[in-house]
Amino acid sequence: MTALASRPALLVVDDEPRSVEVMARVLGEEFDVFTAASAAEARAVLEQEWVQAIFCDQRMPELSGVAFLTEVRERWPEIVRIIVTGYTEPEDMIGAINGAGIYQYVTKPWHPDQLLLVARNAAQLFALQRDHHRLSLELKLVAPVAQARVVSQREKVVRNFSFDTLIRTPQSPLNETCQRAAQAAVFDIPVLIQGETGTGKELLARAIHYSSLRSDCAFHAVNCGAIPDELLESELFGHKKGAFTGAHVTRVGLLDQADGGTILLDEIGDVSPAFQVKLLRFLQEGEIRPVGSNDAKRVNVRVLAATHRDLVQAVSAGKFREDLYYRLSAMVLAMPALRERKQDLRVLAAAILDSLCNQHGKAVKGFTEEALACIEAYDWPGNVRELQNEVLRMLVLAPGPELGADLLSPHVVRAAAADPMLAAITLPDSGPLKDRIERMEASILHETLVRCRWNKSRAAEELGLSRVGLRAKLDRYGIARDRTFARH
Structure with missing residues (x-):
């Protein structure tokens, strides 16, 4: 679909040319109007254009309006659907309308002001549905925080996921990564984020999204390495009702939900070769095809990818497609480890x-x-x-x-005891057995003192030493609280 125009877009479907012409002229005062004389023509329009609402005549030769709008509900559930009827008593259509999820019906003959009012309400409903979906996602991310002043939810989200919230010092190696990410954010290009697990790759991706021109639309993240191929395909592309066992309802995929926004494909290096082909097809064509459907739908999504693997090495080893790698890596960012x-x-x-x-x-x-x-x-x-x-x-x-x-956990304390900055107890890793045993003894003494909060009586008791004996060993190795924990 094309990007949102300056005016909301509507689709009028009616097999009577005169009726289509009049409705298009009335609605064209405030809306961009597309027209179709049949359900087939309407489908072609929907596959190419961004439409917010449909006015469809009930009585058409090949397919009734209710039947067609029921089909639209399956493929384009976010579009507001309106039935226009002049042949059936409205009361008789209530059941059919409710079953098809139709927003409203308009009876013939209609008044121009009535038609415009229904169209305005439908466009507003479409916008509210989109905002509700986006805000629902963002509310899960923003914890309630006492504010000195009243700010909008959008300001909270943008502030909480800006590059400034990636905690670092002025000398941090993360600064270069954030600087390059900020430069890439304003360009609508794919970005590959590489780094070990737990380094904050998703936080960087969110900062890119909320610093981009797509920040008003949704951001979705999916862990590709944690989901089997079959479920991942449904998660990303969606599926039709009855497409497989357990598919009791039609599901809109994350790529469709992120239309206009951004999606993060986390752990992209773990996807199978078969699924790499499906991703490549989407990136090349910009189309998704839900599982169980023969119809493709265009979506406009910015793709960010993240991985803890070396994808260049994976490409060389034949485990990751080279063409997919280049589709994902217009810009490559590295998240440094702690x-x-x-x-x-x-x-x-x-x-x-x-x-x-x-x-x-x-x-x-x-x-x-x-x-x-x-x-x-x-x-x-x-x-x-x-x-x-x-x-x-x-x-x-x-x-x-x-x-x-x-x-602290014992292994963290042991790391401090072995830190080269503790020159007083840094003895050779190789050499005579006596020197190596002394190094080990010094490390044990230091770790025990830290755990005992430098209470020498407790440490001596735990080690089976007298206080005098402990003091002698500390003097021998030069271990003292002020020296041991000197700053770099």
């Missing part, structure tokens, strides 16, 4: 903690310096998701107003 963003960890952890405090109603002051040093020392292979889980765990277990290093 281990490459050490300078962002403090501000990111603080932002996550603030959000979790609001979400769970538990207020704390923040992290101790020891805890932050441990967080910075760990590599976070699960990236932001792992960090979120760790901060949530600390918040739940926190007995006081601060989150200390003793609340």
Whole structure:
């Protein structure tokens, strides 16, 4: 379908040329009007043009108006349907109209003002349905936040998914990615986002959408790697009632729902070769064909894709189609892993903690310096998701107003003990057995002290040492609280 015109578009269907001419002239004062003399001609118009409402005569030779509008409901459910009748008592048509989901009927002879009023209401209903669908999606994304001033829902969404909400410092490697993404956002081109799981690829995709000219329309995301081919085809392209076992109703696919907007194909590198062909056909032709249907429908959707895989390597290995890769990658963006963003960890952890405090109603002051040093020392292979889980765990277990290093998982603390920045306990990884055992002992001592909040009596008891013996070992390895947790 073509993009929305400056005026709403209507379709008038009637086998009587004079009737079509008069209706088109009246409605043409405020609307762009397409006409058709049969159901077949009407289908051809609907496949090529963006129509918001249909006025259809009830009595036509090949197909009744109600039967045709029932068919329209199956293929184009968002279009507002109006029946025009002059041969049947309106009361006799109520059941048929309700069953076909027809918005209203107009009786002949009609008055021009009446016809225009019905058309205006139909166009308004179409716009309200679209806005309702978009807002329903956005409401799921925006948590209620106390506002100092009244702002619209749209302002909230755009603000919550702008590039500024991707937490980072001025020296972050994520800055370059966001800068390139902002440049690509205003151009209607496909973008491929690559990065490890949990790095925030979907957040970057949403920021691209809400910074683009399509921000007024819907954004949909689908995890292609988590759905079998058959279900993924139905999810994206839709299906007709009865197309397969369990298809009890007609389903509008996400590509159709995102018409005018953006769709994110997440984990695109995991789709099968067979489904890659179907995606390529859609990207080449701009058409979708619901499962169980022989009819194609044009949609105007911007496609963003994301993957944790190296697609160039997958293409070389014959696991991903080269032509599909180039269709998806007019611009390629890389999301850095958290281990490459050490300078962002403090501000990111603080932002996550603030959000979790609001979400769970538990207020704390923040992290101790020891805890932050441990967080910075760990590599976070699960990236932001792992960090979120760790901060949530600390918040739940926190007995006081601060989150200390003793609340961290043991493997995070061990990473801090092995951090090269702790020069006092950095001993060779190779060499004599004695040196390597000493390194291990120093690491165990440090980890135990962190868990015991540097209470040397508790640490000595846990390790089976006297307090004097523990002190001697700390002096030997040069382990001290102020030295061990020195800032970079």
